[in-house]
Amino acid sequence: MSSDAVVTVDALRVSRGRHEVLHGLGLSIPRGSLTGLLGPSGSGKSTLMRSIVGVQARVSGKVLVLGSPAGSRALRGRVGYVTQSASVYDDLTVRQNLAYFRAIMGAPRSDIDRALEQTGLEAEADRLVGSLSGGQRNRASLAAALLGQPELLVLDEPTVGLDPVLRNDLWAIFRELAAAGTTLIVSSHVMDEASRCDRLLLMRDGSLLSDLSPTELLASTGAADAEAAFLELIRKSDAA
Numbered sequence: 001m002s003s004d005a006v007v008t009v010d011a012l013r014v015s016r017g018r019h020e021v022l023h024g025l026g027l028s029i030p031r032g033s034l035t036g037l038l039g040p041s042g043s044g045k046s047t048l049m050r051s052i053v054g055v056q057a058r059v060s061g062k063v064l065v066l067g068s069p070a071g072s073r074a075l076r077g078r079v080g081y082v083t084q085s086a087s088v089y090d091d092l093t094v095r096q097n098l099a100y101f102r103a104i105m106g107a108p109r110s111d112i113d114r115a116l117e118q119t120g121l122e123a124e125a126d127r128l129v130g131s132l133s134g135g136q137r138n139r140a141s142l143a144a145a146l147l148g149q150p151e152l153l154v155l156d157e158p159t160v161g162l163d164p165v166l167r168n169d170l171w172a173i174f175r176e177l178a179a180a181g182t183t184l185i186v187s188s189h190v191m192d193e194a195s196r197c198d199r200l201l202l203m204r205d206g207s208l209l210s211d212l213s214p215t216e217l218l219a220s221t222g223a224a225d226a227e228a229a230f231l232e233l234i235r236k237s238d239a240a
């Protein structure tokens with residue numbers, strides 16, 4: 001595994017309820033990459049992300065983030081996480097939300113304007129979050145996660161429910177962040193988002209089916225697009 005890996009996962013097993021839902025995953029995520037975590041609903045994407053962020057219970061195996069065990073104190077402020085449900089308050093403005101989270105984190109005041117600018121929310125800064133559109137609200141959650149300039153951003157289905165234009169806008173922001181050196185892990189079950197990533201982790205039923213670049217994925221399966229490639233990998237793993 002690369003010594004410059006931001007995340008290293010080895011033999012990761014997780015149980016939720018009465019079932020094991022991740023079955024011994026191993027992977028590494030290089031610094032500055034935009035990694036897509038793709039797979040059907042229930043395949044374990046959120047559980048893997050929660051394990052990387054360090055909020056998942058009943059975890060065995062190794063999850064190292066920036067050289068420290070996932071969730072450890074040393075990682076405070078270095079990892080940003082956006083869950084599927086909005087993490088900002090409806091009855092506060094975007095700026096008030098950011099000011100609140102900034103104060104909790106002890107991040108510099110200048111981070112508020114930087115996060116507004118990075119997410120293109122300057123014009124909405126003084127609007128109540130409850131009055132924003134779905135896309136603007138997602139960007140407000142992302143802005144909160146950008147406070148403190150985290151080195152690793154973990155985004156759980158940030159584009160779900162958005163129209164293609166808004167999805168495109170968000171992916172452009174992810175690209176800019178990666179170009180500036182941030183490592184991103186972005187989950188999705190929309191396969192056409194795969195081509196926007198540097199690397200793709202394809203999950204199914206709590207296991208990793210592949211860990212390839214989009215080009216490698218198409219070349220190795222002979223498929224025309226990510227969706228067909230994924231189906232081909234499922235066919236191969238079922239046959240095996």
Ligand SMILES: Nc1ncnc2c1ncn2[C@@H]1O[C@H](COP(=O)(O)OP(=O)(O)OP(=O)(O)O)[C@@H](O)[C@H]1O
Nearest residue numbers: 016017021039040041042043044045046047048189
């Ligand atoms: N709180 C919970 N208690 C018990 N089992 C759970 C819990 N949350 C998730 N699971 C189970 O863990 C497995 C993985 O779920 P997970 O949410 O990680 O999948 P996912 O790929 O993120 O799905 P989605 O795309 O729908 O969010 C599923 O079988 C799910 O039913």
